[in-house]
Amino acid sequence: MTCNRVWPPHFPTGCPTSPHDGRAGPYYRLVSDANAPADIEFLPLAERPDYLPSGGRGARCSDCALSVFDSIESAQNFVAARPAFHARLPARIDAAGEHGVIHPDETLYAGHFLWWLPQGLTFLSLYRSSNHA
Numbered sequence: 001m002t003c004n005r006v007w008p009p010h011f012p013t014g015c016p017t018s019p020h021d022g023r024a025g026p027y028y029r030l031v032s033d034a035n036a037p038a039d040i041e042f043l044p045l046a047e048r049p050d051y052l053p054s055g056g057r058g059a060r061c062s063d064c065a066l067s068v069f070d071s072i073e074s075a076q077n078f079v080a081a082r083p084a085f086h087a088r089l090p091a092r093i094d095a096a097g098e099h100g101v102i103h104p105d106e107t108l109y110a111g112h113f114l115w116w117l118p119q120g121l122t123f124l125s126l127y128r129s130s131n132h133a
Contacts, residue, residue, distance in 0.1 A: 005100070005118040005119075006118055006119045006120075007116070007118055007119060008064070008118075008119045009119075010046055010047075010059050010064065011059070011061070011064050011116070012059060012060070012061050012064070014061075015061035015064060015116070016061060016064075016065070016100075016101040016103075016114075016116040017061060018101045018103040021097050021100070021101055021102065022095070022101065022102030022103050022104075022113065022115075023070075023095075023102070024094075024095050024096050024097055024099075025094070025095060026092050026093070026094050026095075026130070027068040027069065027070060027092075027093050027094075027095055027102070027113065027115065028068060028069045028070075028071070028072055028074070028075040028090035028091065028092055028093070029041065029042065029066065029067070029068050029069075029090070029091050029093055029123070029127070030067075030069075030075060030078070030079065030085060030088035030089070030090060030091075031088065031089060031090075031091045032087065032088065032089070033089065034089040034090060034091045037091050037127070039124055041091075042066065042093075042122070042123035042124040042127055043066075043123070043124075044063060044064050044065055044066050044123075045059075045063040045064075046059035046060075046063040046064045047064075051063070062105070062114060064116060065114035065115055065116045066114070066115045066117075066123050067105075067108070067112065067113075067114065067115075068093065068102075068112075068113050068114075068115050069090065069109075069111050069112055069113065070104075070111045070112075070113055071111055072090050072092075073111075074109070074110065074111025074112070075090035075111075076090065077109075077110075077111070078108075078109045078111075078112070081109070091127060091131075092127075092130050092131060093123060093126050093127050093130050094126065094129070094130040095115070095126070099115075099117065099121065099126065100115060100116045100117040100118055100121065101115070101116045102114070102115045102116075
């Protein structure tokens with residue numbers, strides 16, 4: 001259950017708002033090099049060194065999540081439809097129930113999800129364990 005998780009202190013109160021964990025399995029993050037992505041590519045916006053919260057009010061809940069896709073096809077279709085992302089490639093990250101809250105956010109694109117991790121886990125470590133690096 002999500003209520004037993006400890007969320008990082010920079011998460012806004014009540015974030016994440018989703019009452020469910022989403023599905024376990026592979027998700028795909030768009031990165032510059034799927035074989036050797038940069039560490040920063042696995043940081044949600046709110047955790048990046050250059051992050052500026054909107055209006056000085058602190059991080060938005062969506063900024064605390066990582067943007068991922070539910071299939072390699074969804075990620076590739078998104079890239080094909082957006083010229084600014086043509087140099088991006090999908091990198092696989094495996095999710096399990098203890099890996100936070102994942103829920104659909106198809107306001108951006110079909111198959112797009114937002115993923116929040118509880119305190120103590122990193123997307124980079126999940127990527128490395130998913131790819132045996």
